[in-house]
Amino acid sequence: MEALGDLARGFEVALTPENLLWALIGVLLGTAVGVLPGIGPALTVALLLPVTYRLEPVSAFIMFAGIYYGGMYGGSTTSILLNTPGESASIVTALEGNLMAKKGRGAAALATAAIGSFVAGTVATIGLTFLAPVMVQIGLKFGPAEYFALVVLAFTTITALLGSSVARGMLSLFFGLALGLIGIDTLSGQSRFTLGIPQLLDGIDVVTVAVGLFAVGETFWVASRMRHDPDQIIPVKGTIWMTRQEWARSWKPWLRGTALGFPIGSLPAGGAEIPTFLSYAMEKRLSKHPEEFGHGAIEGVAGPEAANNASAAGVLAPLLTLGLPTSATAAILLAAFQRYGLNPGPTLFRQDPDLVWGLIASLYIGNVMLLVLNLPLAGVWVRLLAIPRPLLYAAILVFAGLGTYGLSGSTVDLVVLYLLGALGFVMRRFDIPVAPAVVGVILGPVAEDHFRRALQIAQGNYTTFITRPISAAILVLAAIALVAPPAFRWWQAKRQRPQSTSPTSARIT
Template sequence: MEDVLANLAYGFSVALTPTNLILVAVGGLFGTIMGMLPGIGPATGIAVLLPMTFSMNPASALITMCGIYYGAMYGGSRSSILINTPGDGAAIAATFDGYPMAQKGEAGPALAISAIASFIGGIIAVVVMTLLAVPVARFALKFGPAEYFSLMVFALSATAAISKGNLIKGLISMLLGLMISTVGIDLQSGVPRFTFGVLELQTGIDFLVVIIGMYALGEVFKFYESIDVSSKLRTTKFGRIWVTREQWRRCVLPILRSAPVGFLIGVLPGAGGTMASMVAYNNEKQLAKEPERFGKGAIEGLAAPEAANNAASVGALIPMLTLGVPGSGTTAIMMGALMMLGLKPGPLLFQNNADVAWGVISSMYVGNIILAIINIPLAGLLVKILAVPPKILYPIILGLAFVGTYTLNYSIVDFYLLLLFGLVGYFMKKLKIPTAPLILAAIVGGSMEQSFRQALTLSDGSLKIFVSSTISIVLLILAALSIAYPFVIDLMKKKKNVSASE
């Protein structure tokens, strides 16, 4: 316990420097704005704003990215409440009761409670993370190449299975990502693979280009479909943005219940804010004394998912920071950016780069407070941004995407890749193929193949090494279960239908 406090104190000494304070505030503000834009979530937000962090030291870069991340989680619900258009998946649940509240003239309390719930959810999750980070990292030190391979198999299969829609499509998406990761010179043998003689491809396809293309360009292309549909902001004037004692009383327990649930879901690979907020919403609906109020502007129906998705966004950082295996698209981007800055997230991060690890954890306490300030007293000012027509905003996103891509490698070839992956991203969305497995696979694919081959070298080519340790066996069983799970659900549904029709 004393260790934790000492570490935290050290972390605050990093987080509270004027530069880092400003950065977390700026990141949080930009994140909130990005999060408010329909279709632009934390992943796209970080992808587009990435170049901002290139000239920073790793600690400041990660602090800024985290600010963008949970800023987007705060912001995502603004547009859900006011124009019934969720900023991203995690904010969908906020439309269920948030928008009805706004229609009833309760936009003020709705905006306030979503920020309050986000704040409490975020803080609870950061406290848990503070306590858990070091034990998890210590445990991960036991991992050899075989365990790492199994862990990545689990992370990928869980992402493919959980991401909405068809399991096979999830797997196809994952395989595409792994295929992308095989382009370039093979690190172990020095053999170029799938480079088609293009010099620039020898270093591989930069997965940050894949991400910016799929998320930023893909979203802009997707926006073209609804270009003529305008969602108008009804009002930018609200009453007091605060809640009454009665409203607060209704929300306390749902918030306290939803935060741990959201955190746990966030830690799981594949499941993220979207799932956390849905689970929290359904939980509260089932626990409620008057479930019929849900969907008609029940304030606790807004508070619960908001607390859960912010807690989830903190939880999602745990596997990325402590294991070096991201569990979501957003954390995958952050990991990519850290690797670009020469840092290797993983169990050793807490020993070798304590300033980064603890600085970030401490900055989340500060960041949540700053975001609560941005989102409650300044909410009225902020939502004016929603009045800027999307026809102006989306081209700017497009411009930022190109600039960001160029600054990665200073190479024009990346522009062609960017356009290519923008199209891939659009058509995947169009054909209802989940994109998260591809992104994740493109990032961990390289190290996954390397650990696979290192493990085989250790065992002289025997596959038994993957089932020779308990950790590895458990992870592989979990992977198998996550793949089998959708089938089991299907079977159960069929049985139910059969028995119902009898």
């Protein structure tokens, strides 16, 4: 069990007082942004990228991982008490959780969500501990053609899963890819799409794109049509301790949710949304009380919450072992690695085991911290929602300016930020998801690099991508990912005409 030895070393790194402090800061920030509207873990990590100037990589990633996990916990709190999922992966939690809260069982819903998240997060981190070395071995066998195919797979799944139509997801993705092309081509040294503006030679920074589309775009969107009848927060009533019966009804959904979430999350095509929908459907089918679904069934909170946290841990597997992000937050984490000049993938495990295993060890610690912070304190976190919206969004704009100008010290970047914010507004107007664009900006250059290196090895023979069996198989999967959801929707619509209740459009902030 080599992994256990590595993990022990990781704990030595993560348990230093300094790194424990960074983990605590991370989970506190993460829970806060999970609760707050308009800002989520992806954006928060993007805004904090300036810390990479000073901070040791391992401390920075321990904090970022805390933000990532904390966002998942915080998102479920608002779903249950406010019926507004802060994260797309919490949409399903809102279905039953909010109904439970309305029936005065909000405390039980929060408890099953927090404990389920803890169980799932811990079990999935154990899974990650043992799966990562295996994936590293597989990753070592892959060549550029296979890596290119994997990136294509990530593109198509992210595109097909988010937003109201595949065409819109593709538009967002290609827009991101186009932005990613700006600047000097690393392989040939030629400048591309710089329009003669010298500041564009270095390309458009990922932070500018993420902050512009997510934060400035969302602020414009909210400003243009502010909700004047905000949802009512349901006060937490009752004890946080679940009854015996609630425990009995929760533990199996937790484990089943974990079993769904971790494998799907760790696939190079995963994401956190699908397992939550699957878990909900599964619990509804297996429940001894199916009549309670739609009226606040505890299984409908326990399962999906476990699934979403397990998949969050799963997403780190392809990110760390293959350098392949499958969610917006993971994509920003990849950008953070790039800023340190690090390339996640098989070689990172060999070159910098302290970083990788310290990060994995910190996930165990972060989960414990989050359980302690969320179980008794959910009511306190919800008070964050009392911040007046004008002040919240004004502060988001200040942080957006800080994150962008602080990194480059260039007002040109601020202009680009505002233009991207305007585009983010237009995209929301047309219901175009912004996450694929952010993923495109980050992964586009990675994809081009693999693509061209693969063709160099193959002497310019383009069939290399389909004659190498693994690459061909992955590309077939990518095509299926693109065609399957619309086909499934069409089949569903044909089967049962008007009633389609599944929430199809998701949003990530």
